[in-house]
Amino acid sequence: MSTRVVAPPIATSRKKEFEDPKARAAYVKKFLPTDDADDPSTPRTRSRSRPVRTFVKIGFYKLILWVLYSITSLYFRARFVYNFILNRWFSVLYYHHKTPELIQKDVKQLDRLPQHVSVILEFEKEGGVEQLIDHVAEISCWCASAGIPTLSVYEQTGTLKKYISTSHRITTQRLHSYFGKKRPTLRVLAPHLPSYTNGDTEGLPDGESPDLEVIFISSEDGRESIVDLTKTLCEMAIRGKMTKDEVTVEFIEAELESLTIPEPDLLILFSPSVKLLGYPPWQIRLTEIFHLPDNDAVGYQVFLRALYNYAKCEMRFGR
Amino acid sequence: MSSSGLRTSLRTRRWFSSLPPIEWLSLRLQEALIGALRQGPIPQHVAFVMDGNRRFARQSHIETTEGHNLGFEALAKILEICYKAGVKVVTIYAFSIENFKRSKYEVDALMDIAKIKLSQLSQHGDLLDRYGAKIRILGHRSLVNQEVLDAIDRATDLTKHNNKAILNVCFPYTSRDEITSAIQSIVALAAPPRPQRQHLETLAEENPETVRETSPQSRSESPASNTTSASTVVNGSPHTAPAPPREHIDFAGVRHSDILDLEDINEQTVTEHLFTADNPPLDLLIRTSGVERLSDFMLWQAHQDTDIEFVDCMWPEFDVWHFLPILLGWGLKRKRFLREVKLEEERKYNRNGNWMKGWETEDYSHAKKSL
Numbered sequence: 073m074s075t076r077v078v079a080p081p082i083a084t085s086r087k088k089e090f091e092d093p094k095a096r097a098a099y100v101k102k103f104l105p106t107d108d109a110d111d112p113s114t115p116r117t118r119s120r121s122r123p124v125r126t127f128v129k130i131g132f133y134k135l136i137l138w139v140l141y142s143i144t145s146l147y148f149r150a151r152f153v154y155n156f157i158l159n160r161w162f163s164v165l166y167y168h169h170k171t172p173e174l175i176q177k178d179v180k181q182l183d184r185l186p187q188h189v190s191v192i193l194e195f196e197k198e199g200g201v202e203q204l205i206d207h208v209a210e211i212s213c214w215c216a217s218a219g220i221p222t223l224s225v226y227e228q229t230g231t232l233k234k235y236i237s238t239s240h241r242i243t244t245q246r247l248h249s250y251f252g253k254k255r256p257t258l259r260v261l262a263p264h265l266p267s268y269t270n271g272d273t274e275g276l277p278d279g280e281s282p283d284l285e286v287i288f289i290s291s292e293d294g295r296e297s298i299v300d301l302t303k304t305l306c307e308m309a310i311r312g313k314m315t316k317d318e319v320t321v322e323f324i325e326a327e328l329e330s331l332t333i334p335e336p337d338l339l340i341l342f343s344p345s346v347k348l349l350g351y352p353p354w355q356i357r358l359t360e361i362f363h364l365p366d367n368d369a370v371g372y373q374v375f376l377r378a379l380y381n382y383a384k385c386e387m388r389f390g391r
Numbered sequence: 392m393s394s395s396g397l398r399t400s401l402r403t404r405r406w407f408s409s410l411p412p413i414e415w416l417s418l419r420l421q422e423a424l425i426g427a428l429r430q431g432p433i434p435q436h437v438a439f440v441m442d443g444n445r446r447f448a449r450q451s452h453i454e455t456t457e458g459h460n461l462g463f464e465a466l467a468k469i470l471e472i473c474y475k476a477g478v479k480v481v482t483i484y485a486f487s488i489e490n491f492k493r494s495k496y497e498v499d500a501l502m503d504i505a506k507i508k509l510s511q512l513s514q515h516g517d518l519l520d521r522y523g524a525k526i527r528i529l530g531h532r533s534l535v536n537q538e539v540l541d542a543i544d545r546a547t548d549l550t551k552h553n554n555k556a557i558l559n560v561c562f563p564y565t566s567r568d569e570i571t572s573a574i575q576s577i578v579a580l581a582a583p584p585r586p587q588r589q590h591l592e593t594l595a596e597e598n599p600e601t602v603r604e605t606s607p608q609s610r611s612e613s614p615a616s617n618t619t620s621a622s623t624v625v626n627g628s629p630h631t632a633p634a635p636p637r638e639h640i641d642f643a644g645v646r647h648s649d650i651l652d653l654e655d656i657n658e659q660t661v662t663e664h665l666f667t668a669d670n671p672p673l674d675l676l677i678r679t680s681g682v683e684r685l686s687d688f689m690l691w692q693a694h695q696d697t698d699i700e701f702v703d704c705m706w707p708e709f710d711v712w713h714f715l716p717i718l719l720g721w722g723l724k725r726k727r728f729l730r731e732v733k734l735e736e737e738r739k740y741n742r743n744g745n746w747m748k749g750w751e752t753e754d755y756s757h758a759k760k761s762l
Contacts, residue, residue: 129426130430132423133423133426133427133429133430134427134430136423136424136426136427137427137428137430137431140424140427140428140719141431141719141722141723141726144716144719144720144723145723147716148720148723294694295658295661295691296658298570298574298661299656299657299658299660299661301574302574302577302578302656302660302661303653303656305574305578306577306578306581306582306653306656307653309578309581309582310581310582310653312582316575316576316578316579316582317575319571319574319575319578320571321565321567321568321571324567324570324571324574325567345698346698346699346700346701347696347697347698347699348693348694348695348697348699349695350694350695351694352694353566353570353690353691353693353694354567354570354690356685356690356694357566357567357685357686357687357690358684358685358686358687359684359685360683360684361683361684361685361699361701362683381683
């Protein structure tokens with residue numbers, strides 16, 4: 073009888089304890105681990121041991137990092153040696169001997185060829201402009217032999233754009249040495265500059281394009297061209313000739329294509345790692361980017377391996 | 392036969408790595424490695440193209456959606472490594488606008504995954520919360536349905552107080568679309584939508600100066616074009632109300648109170664109007680599955696100094712052991728670069744040292760005298 077009377081008050085008091093958030097917190101706190109900051113004994117030991125421990129820890133981490141970096145750089149060096157030998161082997165195996173027939177034979181088994189190849193060349197102080205134009209002439213010859221109609225050459229500083237006529241002359245000479253008298257027609261041009269055909273297209277009927285078109289582009293055809301387009305659009309909008317809703321992806325694509333270059337199919341880098349150095353951003357949307365790790369030279373084997381890679385075709389080690 | 396072999400090897404590898412001592416050891420090892428990485432240079436902004444989920448599923452004979460799920464697991468691991476190592480911003484290419492061309496079944500499945508994973512990621516105490524990362528969705532909002540939009544808003548809302556790191560999820564995104572919308576918002580800034588006529592009169596009482604500047608243009612405008620130009624300010628932004636004449640709110644929530652001058656438009660302006668406006672420059676872009684293309688991702692951000700790495704493995708297979716060498720290689724390169732910069736500076740200092748010194752002391756004495 074008495075237990076029956078006593079039991080309900082206990083239950084209600086517990087209920088109260090759990091309904092009131094403050095009481096609940098106080099109740100729960102008993103079971104929680106004590107907080108370090110509240111405890112007066114722990115901070116002293118902490119402040120004494122922490123700096124030493126963190127110092128040791130950082131030293132330990134630095135040691136590990138040093139070891140890791142050493143391993144990585146060793147690995148990179150080994151890879152460099154391996155790739156160097158491999159590249160040499162390929163460049164011995166696949167050499168064009170300045171004969172277009174050999175190049176044609178190399179690309180004959182490929183299912184698909186890019187119609188527009190782009191390359192990034194870098195201006196080097198030692199080689200200077202001569203080397204740059206020499207590379208352009210060589211790559212143009214390979215493209216002409218393989219049957220690629222458009223080649224765009226990106227050089228960041230825009231040095232090449234000043235030497236359009238010289239490049240045309242030297243490339244024509246090189247084409248002559250490859251093909252003999254029946255050399256393909258050539259046009260060298262750069263955006264916003266008059267194209268240079270040097271009598272090459274005079275014999276061509278109207279509307280027919282030359283066998284090879286070489287386009288020089290630089291960093292100003294990248295971001296700058298987009299900024300210029302934006303300015304033009306703003307001006308038109310201020311004059312009320314267009315609204316912002318008329319700015320669409322298709323519109324900008326058409327404008328940029330006419331201002332600079334269309335989207336290339338294949339971009340070949342002759343640098344050891346992939347860095348685009350300000351290549352026109354709008355145009356590399358779906359472009360296949362090819363580079364050979366640890367390669368630093370502008371060589372025929374890089375070009376050929378890029379084409380093979382583009383066609384998803386295996387290249388044989390021995391011929 | 393090979394496929395079943397692949398599957399069993401996958402299973403045994405998983406079983407092995409889930410053994411408590413092995414798990415403990417690998418965690419310790421990871422911790423030590425990441426602690427070590429923190430001592431060197433670390434990229435501030437890393438972007439991933441998570442390619443190869445479908446191909447992985449096909450290769451190991453599992454459902455496509457299962458492949459996407461495994462891809463998400465890989466992402467969670469990589470995110471943890473990134474944030475632990477000190478990467479500030481991670482940008483992932485989750486869904487391209489082009490992906491809408493896939494089968495409806497797969498698109499719906501992907502949307503469902505996105506919904507679930509977004510809420511999972513942003514939960515309290517989960518990954519993002521642990522590392523103080525806020526989630527942001529970059530992309531064309533109008534292309535996804537309301538349910539997913541709600542999930543997106545909830546996720547961004549839940550994590551918006553975090554300020555140590557950022558996770559950018561490019562949801563229906565293409566870089567060309569991003570650049571286009573940046574140009575659009577610049578055009579809108581340079582030629583702001585004109586107020587309508589009755590609105591003008593009320594404005595005249597409040598602020599006569601604004602009206603004097605805008606009225607000659609609006610007089611020449613036909614009323615029809617007024618209504619069209621007064622639509623949304625930025626494509627995909629939730630602000631649908633017509634903007635006041637000299638104020639514009641872009642998608643980042645920044646108020647621009649002045650009309651943009653044409654001469655002030657430069658590369659920086661475009662960069663500031665991209666989705667990644669307030670992020671550090673992109674240091675590293677990683678694409679898996681061996682495809683060597685950018686596929687309309689971060690074109691503007693990645694075409695200058697960004698190191699682009701193409702990894703020849705499917706995204707679900709991408710783990711610490713793939714990621715670590717890339718980070719180390721990047722660190723080495725950056726260290727070498729910093730050393731070169733320092734050397735260059737020293738050389739410059741030495742070259743200019745002598746006469747600079749004399750000039751400095753002279754200047755100093757003059758300053759002293761005047762004191």
